Amino acid sequence: MPELPEVETMVRGIRPFVEGRKVIALRRCRCSCKPIAMTPSFSSISRRVKGKKVTAVRRLAKRVVLEFSSGDSLVFEPRMTGLMLLSDPPDEGHLRLELQLDGKKTFNSLWFWDRRGLGTARLYSAETLKTELGPQKLGPDALVITAQQLRERFQRTQRAIKVALLDQKLTAGIGNLYASEILHLAGIDPTTPANDLSLQKVRKIHSAIQTILNEAIRYEGSTLGDATYRNALNQSGGYQSKHLVYSREGDECCTCGKAPIQRIVQTQRSTFYCPACQK
DNA sequence: ATTAATGTTCAGAA
């Protein structure tokens, strides 16, 4: 589940305890489930990472990037249920990878925990990172893209605006939950073709993206229902109590009070919105 | 007890 705000929260949580430390060893965990999918293999990643210092921890769209002194980057993709943890996993059975860190500090390992097991870890050299996770793969980050860029990109597609917001090539970082929240705040009908939106409406969407994502980061992400999202210390996020439409089918709209929130399905994903105040 | 649904991504097909 982790979208931009959750991944940003993970990065901020682990950064102070991981940056500047060397990786002593990589260990696949003694969990009964299958190990995390890795490219290249576990042993060759181990070889290239062991003894190297983590020079930076950063977010790339919905991915967590550990940069090494060698120039390599180890990139974790949490997909649906992956977490980066310093301690207290929700259970021992879904710990899939451990990076042991040097020095004797508060935390001596960084863990990748993943209940569903769809998450991945991939090691890139500086060059392959640029070509394989570059602009042809990921559009400008949702917190960086300008209203003008958004407008140009929306003009190029006739997909529904909700579907377009999920396209990581168009803009990167927005997922299913925040797409609904963003369009609600912007007052836009999620089924509107992206290329039919006026510049004024695109500006509203751009502004709502900034507002919603920054607020969600401030509250350390959303944890609800099936979503097992937790921060680096296995604590829940706080933004779920701020959701205006997501997972609120049938509730009276808290924005206009005129209609119940509706759930529709677009390209097999749930969208929540208020038919009265989103036009 | 089955079945449907779950926040992501990607390959392959329409």
Next chain:
DNA sequence: TTTCTGAACATTAA
């Protein structure tokens, strides 16, 4: 070319 579907997997709600 653009857009959509199904699968990867594990767990829960219906």
